[in-house]
Amino acid sequence: xxxxxxxxxxxxxxxxxxxxxxxxxxxxxxxxxxxxxxxxxxxxxxxxxxxxxxxxxxxxxxxxxxxxxxxxxxxxxxxxxxxxxxxxxxxxxxxxxxxxxxxxxxxxxxxxxxxxxxxxxxxxxxxxxxxxxxxxxxxxxxxxxxxxxxxxxxxxxxxxxxxxxxxxxxxxxxxxxxxxxxxxxxxxxxxxxxxxxxxxxxxxxxxxxxxxxxxxxxxxxxxxxxxxxxxxxxxxxxxxxxxxxxxxxxxxxxxxxxxxxxxxxxxxxxxxxxxxxxxxxxxxxxxxxxxxxxxxxxxxxxxxxxxxxxxxxxxxxxxxxxxxxxxxxxxxxxxxxxxxxxxxxxxxxxxxx
Amino acid sequence: xxxxxxxxxxxxxxxxxxxxxxxxxxxxxxxxxxxxxxxxxxxxxxxxxxxxxxxxxxxxxxxxxxxxxxxxxxxxxxxxxxxxxxxxxxxxxxxxxxxxxxxxxxxxxxxxxxxxxxxxxxxxxxxxxxxxxxxxxxxxxxxxxxxxxxxxxxxxxxxxxxxxxxxxxxxxxxxxxxxxxxxxxxxxxxxxxxxxxxxxxxxxxxxxxxxxxxxxxxxxxxxxxxxxxxxxxxxxxxxxxxxxxxxxxxxxxxxxxxxxxxxxxxxxxxxxxxxxxxxxxxxxxxxxxxxxxxxxxxxxxxxxxxxxxxxxxxxxxxxxxxxxxxxxxxxxxxxxxxxxxxxxxxxxxxxxxxxxxxxxxxxxxxxxxxxxxxxxxxxxxxxxxxxxxxxxxxxxxxxxxxxxxxxxxxxxxxxxxxxxxxxxxxxxxxxxxxxxxxxxxxxxxxxxxxxxxxxxxxxxxxxxxxxxxxxxxxxxxxxxxxxxxxxxxxxxxxxxxxxxxxxxxxxxxxxxxxxxxxxxxxxxxxxxxxxxxxxxxxxxxxxxxxxxxxxxxxxxxxxxxxxxxxxxxxxxxxxxxxxxxxxxxxxxxxxxxxxxxxxxxxxxxxxxxxxxx
Numbered sequence: 005x006x007x008x009x010x011x012x013x014x015x016x017x018x019x020x021x022x023x024x025x026x027x028x029x030x031x032x033x034x035x036x037x038x039x040x041x042x043x044x045x046x047x048x049x050x051x052x053x054x055x056x057x058x059x060x061x062x063x064x065x066x067x068x069x070x071x072x073x074x075x076x077x078x079x080x081x082x083x084x085x086x087x088x089x090x091x092x093x094x095x096x097x098x099x100x101x102x103x104x105x106x107x108x109x110x111x112x113x114x115x116x117x118x119x120x121x122x123x124x125x126x127x128x129x130x131x132x133x134x135x136x137x138x139x140x141x142x143x144x145x146x147x148x149x150x151x152x153x154x155x156x157x158x159x160x161x162x163x164x165x166x167x168x169x170x171x172x173x174x175x176x177x178x179x180x181x182x183x184x185x186x187x188x189x190x191x192x193x194x195x196x197x198x199x200x201x202x203x204x205x206x207x208x209x210x211x212x213x214x215x216x217x218x219x220x221x222x223x224x225x226x227x228x229x230x231x232x233x234x235x236x237x238x239x240x241x242x243x244x245x246x247x248x249x250x251x252x253x254x255x256x257x258x259x260x261x262x263x264x265x266x267x268x269x270x271x272x273x274x275x276x277x278x279x280x281x282x283x284x285x286x287x288x289x290x291x292x293x294x295x296x297x298x299x300x301x302x303x304x305x306x307x308x309x310x311x312x313x314x315x316x317x318x319x320x321x322x323x324x325x326x327x328x329x330x331x332x333x334x335x336x337x338x339x340x341x342x343x344x345x346x347x348x349x350x351x352x353x354x355x356x357x
Numbered sequence: 358x359x360x361x362x363x364x365x366x367x368x369x370x371x372x373x374x375x376x377x378x379x380x381x382x383x384x385x386x387x388x389x390x391x392x393x394x395x396x397x398x399x400x401x402x403x404x405x406x407x408x409x410x411x412x413x414x415x416x417x418x419x420x421x422x423x424x425x426x427x428x429x430x431x432x433x434x435x436x437x438x439x440x441x442x443x444x445x446x447x448x449x450x451x452x453x454x455x456x457x458x459x460x461x462x463x464x465x466x467x468x469x470x471x472x473x474x475x476x477x478x479x480x481x482x483x484x485x486x487x488x489x490x491x492x493x494x495x496x497x498x499x500x501x502x503x504x505x506x507x508x509x510x511x512x513x514x515x516x517x518x519x520x521x522x523x524x525x526x527x528x529x530x531x532x533x534x535x536x537x538x539x540x541x542x543x544x545x546x547x548x549x550x551x552x553x554x555x556x557x558x559x560x561x562x563x564x565x566x567x568x569x570x571x572x573x574x575x576x577x578x579x580x581x582x583x584x585x586x587x588x589x590x591x592x593x594x595x596x597x598x599x600x601x602x603x604x605x606x607x608x609x610x611x612x613x614x615x616x617x618x619x620x621x622x623x624x625x626x627x628x629x630x631x632x633x634x635x636x637x638x639x640x641x642x643x644x645x646x647x648x649x650x651x652x653x654x655x656x657x658x659x660x661x662x663x664x665x666x667x668x669x670x671x672x673x674x675x676x677x678x679x680x681x682x683x684x685x686x687x688x689x690x691x692x693x694x695x696x697x698x699x700x701x702x703x704x705x706x707x708x709x710x711x712x713x714x715x716x717x718x719x720x721x722x723x724x725x726x727x728x729x730x731x732x733x734x735x736x737x738x739x740x741x742x743x744x745x746x747x748x749x750x751x752x753x754x755x756x757x758x759x760x761x762x763x764x765x766x767x768x769x770x771x772x773x774x775x776x777x778x779x780x781x782x783x784x785x786x787x788x789x790x791x792x793x794x795x796x797x798x799x800x801x802x803x804x805x806x807x808x809x810x811x812x813x814x815x816x817x818x819x820x821x822x823x824x825x826x827x828x829x830x831x832x833x834x835x836x837x838x839x840x841x842x843x844x845x846x847x848x849x850x851x852x853x854x855x856x857x858x859x860x861x862x863x864x865x866x867x868x869x870x871x872x873x874x875x876x877x878x879x880x881x882x883x884x885x886x887x888x889x890x891x892x893x894x895x896x897x898x899x900x901x902x903x904x905x906x907x908x909x910x911x912x913x914x915x916x917x918x919x920x921x922x923x924x925x926x927x928x929x930x931x932x933x934x935x936x937x938x939x940x941x942x943x944x945x946x947x948x949x950x951x952x953x954x955x956x957x958x959x960x961x962x963x964x965x966x967x968x969x970x
Contacts, residue, residue, distance in 0.1 A: 203700070289650065289880050294496060306490040
């Protein structure tokens, strides 16, 4: 491909990704702040009648724990108003949120589409850089930050329909600015020479590069987002007194979501660390040399292992694991960026030595 | 009499009563755990009998009774094990079902069980992990494995103490200069390994057996204890079973009671993780004792014996099979890119067996990320240097040329008499005669030198009477691509590329750089623990992924025409909530008359356990 053409495409993509992420952030914040969703009754289109049967509990049965109001009427379930609104509560359905032929402006579709477009633009940017440099686009800090931003948006798209609408909006409001900040830092704060893709040194010319760095960045993204959700959970948990009870479910959902995301990030972190160890053994015969980056990755792994184990301890649910995840947030960032600035070791950029 | 009859959902009952510790209350205060025990013998529901010291002493010294230790059978209805939710530290649902039936215990067994219990304590394991984390982090801030002077200079005692207390002496005393090989670090790792093993043995493995059992519940109130419970009026348990089967659950139905589960692998995953971690730690320990390694810088065209450069890491390390072999470096090349940066290093190596008369066993061109492997020894391309430069002096007037000519003429005269060939070949021979090697030395790290630099010196006169340096030509090179010449006064003269044939005039001599001989830096290693470590790594990667799966369980009980359904999962709580919603929505509601006939038939129907796959 014509080199000049690629350069222009890359520049325009740089600007486009930034603008798109900026708009996405703004949209999510707007939607979360102003468009609240009310629980509504789901009408099953196949239902013919609204059957509500009366039945009596067996004699002597104490309905202590049973959630009586969620008595199931299979054909036409009635929502419990105390539970959080269902994903399709505002009348839309499906990923795109398009209900019949009318696009509801208040639907979650628009921010979702924006996030999807941001994701796509980041993919294009990375592909263009791959074409330009000839090697996998993960060789310097700029590219890894872009990939990290992509991972965050992809994580959103992965989890957006798994939870309720309010959780999804909160997740988007969290992930969009994260990606925006990563993108902005990479584009505007890094020196221009650091953004250029230079040819790989001999040590990086290996297929392990793709596997190890990719998986590590994916794991960083998941752990960062999961830890941020835990911090959000902590803040809301501490200030729970004034909020209506209906948001209790939402707060618990945040906790469950952060557990799930960190639970996904932990295996990826493990695979990343171990593939790095195998690569090191193939390259210079030592699978663990206590390099600062390796050591901090192990530290991150230990902190999140402690997090996962703390969740198993009865009586420690909710707050204490979230504090550990908050510590993990700092540890992940130091592992990703801080260690490179210390000055020593294989992964050093050597700014401060 | 029912064992564990006093169930309140919070009973942390254990089959072995030997964990009763005298003076448990102060220990509880220190350790922060609640030692609540429910003992059988006619306890009422909700009765939590707190033991006083006398009880504990009595129970601690008497052997446990049979019924306390006997595990409930699978068909027992409201057993504590089925009804107790996750107990502290187990995290895998249900209590520990230990089918040991002990009548008597001796001191060794008591001590062993006590040791297991202490080691498998989860807070303790978390504390050990945190300790290792802190120590590891410390090692990244204090430079490791430097000389003693380094620490004494950089962490001085006196007014400018680092952080106010950190002096070089403190660092050296606390072994902070080699944290990762310090005693306390090894001890922490050993404790972690012991904790992992103890946890797997005492908690996880028994819990697997519990998880695999079919746990039918026959009382609605037992269902309440499991988790979220819903009631479906006019529904059949078989319909629910069919829907669960469709969703991938394994379903078992008996007497109107249903038990279904999915994702059991998610429960076995953590056991695999512990086992893989233990394998990794074992492999690294094996490596720590059995590794032999070393570095060699071998110039092109030279040989070295493998065994000479393998240093054992401990006395019990044994030499690998190929230790007696000899490596011959055929060629060392560096590939450069147009912009001057290095693309790759290549070493063409031959492995020769002296026992077979120097026969070449293997030949391979290695590069970074592509090592040389033979019979237990692996050689990695890690370094390089310049070892010599080959120069040729042009012209007959060159001092060495004349001297060489004279020597050759003398040799020819002594053997075969003066021939005219000596003068006729004088034009051709000086080309070879006056080429010579000058070994190069590294100036890296010397004052005023940045980066890697090799240099050599061509003297043009004898050293002075007072020992002063002789007059001569200085020749420097940073890489095999170019050689720089300086005259006797230290002035820069010019640069030449080896092999270009272009002469350079320095101090009256016309020099041509024929070649720069490189040396390849190889790291030799023989590590017997690597297969174990790799196996541990592979297992760890797979098992951590499997542990992400969520283990979901569903119980159902047909009571008349209504169906009580209860469900629980350990990880994906919200997804399970929604799945349960979908499942329950899908259960068809029968007309009341049909439902009652179904109910009556269900109670008289013969049990037919159904299972999928």
